[in-house]
Amino acid sequence: MKKINVELIVGFFLIGGFCAFAYISMQFGEYSFFGQSQYYTVNADFDSVSGLKKGAVVSMAGVDIGKISKIGLTEDERARVSLSLLKNIKLTEDAIASVKTQGIIGDKYIRISQGGSDDFLKEGDLLTDTESAVDLEELVSKYIFGDV
Numbered sequence: 372m373k374k375i376n377v378e379l380i381v382g383f384f385l386i387g388g389f390c391a392f393a394y395i396s397m398q399f400g401e402y403s404f405f406g407q408s409q410y411y412t413v414n415a416d417f418d419s420v421s422g423l424k425k426g427a428v429v430s431m432a433g434v435d436i437g438k439i440s441k442i443g444l445t446e447d448e449r450a451r452v453s454l455s456l457l458k459n460i461k462l463t464e465d466a467i468a469s470v471k472t473q474g475i476i477g478d479k480y481i482r483i484s485q486g487g488s489d490d491f492l493k494e495g496d497l498l499t500d501t502e503s504a505v506d507l508e509e510l511v512s513k514y515i516f517g518d519v
Contacts, residue, residue, distance in 0.1 A: 410437060415468040415481075415498035420450040421506055422479040423470055428456050431483040436460045437482065440481040454481065462498070463488040468506035472498075479504060 396486070420442060429437040437456035445451045456462070465486030472479055 391451070399405060409458055409493045411458055412440065413454050413456060413462060413492050413494075413496055415454060415501050416445060416449045417452060417468075417501050417503045418449060419503040419506065420452060420470055420479075421504050422472075423452070423504065424479070427478065427482060428480040429456060430480060431460070431485070436483070439460060447453050452481070461491045464490045464496075465500060466492070466498060467500040467502065468498045469502040472504075472507075476507070514518060 407454075422455045423439065423442065425442055428435050429439065431438055436459070437454055439452055440455040441453040443451050443453075456469070462483065462485040465488045467484045467486065469482045469484070470479055486500070512519045
């Protein structure tokens, strides 16, 4: 009888541990159990996003405010980047999205600079002012081959 009680307690302990592990995994993955997302999506079109990857950081004034959820092409062959931004961050309609590099040869990310408009972007809106990535390889090749 005592052996059954010990095994039952160990079983409950293991089930509780697995549930705690699953909960922590969901929290690290920023998964919402109740469908209430803490992000909203804004799109931006760029001429070039070379080196930019899904999941890269979106920052404003040096603070991370979101991440890149999708990168694809538009009908006119421009790169469309979907930005998942925190709901408490409000972007103005004339905000500027720039593809930047962390350090000299670091990872690419998107930096947002707010504009002066009183109107804010909503879910699914398009950022119209963008600056594409500077291609370091292209600049070096122009310098080497004398096209500067």
